[in-house]
Amino acid sequence: MIFFQNVSKIYNSHSVALDNVTFKIMPQEFATLVGRSGAGKSTLIKLLIGEERPTKGRIFLDKQEVNKLESKDMPKLRRKIGIVFQDFKLLPQKNAFENVAFALEAAGCLPKEIHEFVPQILDLVGLKDKMLNFPRELSGGERQRVAIARAMINQPDILVADEPTGNLDPINSNDIIKLLLKINELGTTVLLATHNKQIVDSLNKRVISIESGRIIRDEEEGRYILS
Numbered sequence: 001m002i003f004f005q006n007v008s009k010i011y012n013s014h015s016v017a018l019d020n021v022t023f024k025i026m027p028q029e030f031a032t033l034v035g036r037s038g039a040g041k042s043t044l045i046k047l048l049i050g051e052e053r054p055t056k057g058r059i060f061l062d063k064q065e066v067n068k069l070e071s072k073d074m075p076k077l078r079r080k081i082g083i084v085f086q087d088f089k090l091l092p093q094k095n096a097f098e099n100v101a102f103a104l105e106a107a108g109c110l111p112k113e114i115h116e117f118v119p120q121i122l123d124l125v126g127l128k129d130k131m132l133n134f135p136r137e138l139s140g141g142e143r144q145r146v147a148i149a150r151a152m153i154n155q156p157d158i159l160v161a162d163e164p165t166g167n168l169d170p171i172n173s174n175d176i177i178k179l180l181l182k183i184n185e186l187g188t189t190v191l192l193a194t195h196n197k198q199i200v201d202s203l204n205k206r207v208i209s210i211e212s213g214r215i216i217r218d219e220e221e222g223r224y225i226l227s
Helices: 041-048 071-078 096-106 111-124 140-152 170-185 197-203
Strands: 002-012 015-025 030-034 056-061 081-084 158-162 189-194 206-211 214-219
Touching: 002 041, 015 041, 015 056, 015 214, 030 041, 030 170, 030 197, 041 056, 041 158, 041 189, 081 140, 096 111, 096 140, 111 140, 140 158, 140 170, 158 170, 170 189, 170 197, 189 197
Parallel strands: 030 189, 030 206, 081 158, 158 189
Antiparallel strands: 002 015, 002 056, 206 214
16 A cells, blocks of 8 residues: 655745645555646655655555665665656666566576566566567567566566656557556556546546645546646
8 A cells, every 4th residue: 555644845945846745545556646747746756665755744655654764674665666767767788688687686586586587577568579689679669568577577566657658659658558457457556657648538547636746636537637
């Protein structure tokens, strides 16, 4: 479970990124966080993964209070959360297999485990036949699939997708959304941050609308409506 309790993030008197935000996302839920650029979506994600700390309020991931964890405990927390970004963040000198394996290597997995798990996760995202391709040899949609595979390789409880279709055409965007839904159906909580109205309206999932750092609407089966 994700729980933000009266969370504010204030950088200075002229910059209030989040203002008294409260919401819960339950295990295995698919929720969409919507808002214009600068609304506070990215700040919320940074707070969730402990990259920044709130000025006020409390943030929980299950029973752990994220903002009270020490630095040494952050890697363990972040293994519970897979993150996908708009710009893929793949290592250009590594092929698809190596990009995904890198996350397991960082976690201290044995080579035998890596060679067992990586093909499985690449198969899940439909790229088992392109394991040896480098990012430059893949389309934008394929690169995002590699990024999703890398985010899922440690079997996180939560997948956060921050504008994952921002650099993709409509067809590839639709394929990525279908993949996120499939991952959710397999039991992973998904939080999708986007400002793409068409995607939000097609999902018919919970929509949390944020504007100027405040939640202005939270609907179980919502549409993208901002004032």
